[in-house]
Amino acid sequence: MASAFDRVADIIAETSDVPRETIRPESHVIEDLGIDSLDFLDIVFAIDKDFGIKVPVETWTQEVNSGAAPASRYFVMENLAKRIEELVAAKSGG
Amino acid sequence: MQLEYFRMIDRVVSVDAETIVAEAVVPEASPVFEGHFPGHPLVPGVLLLETMAQAAGYLLLARLGFARMAFLIGSRELKLRRFVRPGERLSVTARLVHEGSGYAVADAAITGADNRICEVREMKFSLQDFPAPALAEAMRAQAARIGLGA
Numbered sequence: 001m002a003s004a005f006d007r008v009a010d011i012i013a014e015t016s017d018v019p020r021e022t023i024r025p026e027s028h029v030i031e032d033l034g035i036d037s038l039d040f041l042d043i044v045f046a047i048d049k050d051f052g053i054k055v056p057v058e059t060w061t062q063e064v065n066s067g068a069a070p071a072s073r074y075f076v077m078e079n080l081a082k083r084i085e086e087l088v089a090a091k092s093g094g
Numbered sequence: 095m096q097l098e099y100f101r102m103i104d105r106v107v108s109v110d111a112e113t114i115v116a117e118a119v120v121p122e123a124s125p126v127f128e129g130h131f132p133g134h135p136l137v138p139g140v141l142l143l144e145t146m147a148q149a150a151g152y153l154l155l156a157r158l159g160f161a162r163m164a165f166l167i168g169s170r171e172l173k174l175r176r177f178v179r180p181g182e183r184l185s186v187t188a189r190l191v192h193e194g195s196g197y198a199v200a201d202a203a204i205t206g207a208d209n210r211i212c213e214v215r216e217m218k219f220s221l222q223d224f225p226a227p228a229l230a231e232a233m234r235a236q237a238a239r240i241g242l243g244a
Binding site for chain 2 (some may be wrong): 038041042044048054055058078
């Protein structure tokens with residue numbers, strides 16, 4: 001099984017115009033990869049389906065907008081992959 | 095249907111948590127037909143897409159207890175299989191594919207008397223708080239008009 005990072009990077013490359021080789025662990029999804037909100041929803045839909053989870057985008061956005069969490073916590077690739085791993089583990093009871 | 099007012103759905107036939115079936119009757123006359131097209135009136139394809147989006151929208155409104163509004167933000171694939179003329183009776187079906195955080199995805203189709211007219215895959219909706227109380231009230235009124243309990 002590929003890592004969460006690789007699976008998310010593959011999804012982003014397939015869903016948007018971003019070349020796969022430019023997606024790195026330190027890439028910021030919005031600032032570095034240029035993903036806009038509409039493309040990001042397509043990516044979230046693909047992640048929801050692929051991982052069988054419900055990425056809490058609204059909660060994340062509220063936390064960032066209120067200053068409760070830095071954007072990097074959710075939108076830097078390696079952190080995004082970690083958040084997804086956590087969601088998968090929570091869903092499976094692990 | 096009142097095309098010029100974007101009231102596309104006439105009646106909800108059935109609805110459950112994931113599927114809605116509705117009816118829409120194309121009017122015999124409408125200002126829309128004066129332009130689309132002179133001497134050859136057809137329901138514009140974009141209004142067929144709008145009809146499917148509204149069916150899915152009502153499904154989502156019911157699902158959300160009319161607490162939020164569903165705004166169409168995209169779709170994957172639209173097929174318009176044949177022309178739709180004045181006076182036709184349409185059956186509109188929409189099915190929830192996925193409800194995510196702040197968005198939902200639905201498939202939808204329109205059939206005529208005995209054949210497929212059009213379908214759309216993966217319409218995406220942004221689910222947002224109503225931006226104005228008047229819109230929330232209007233959507234409840236529209237839902238009541240077509241037999242969808244608010």
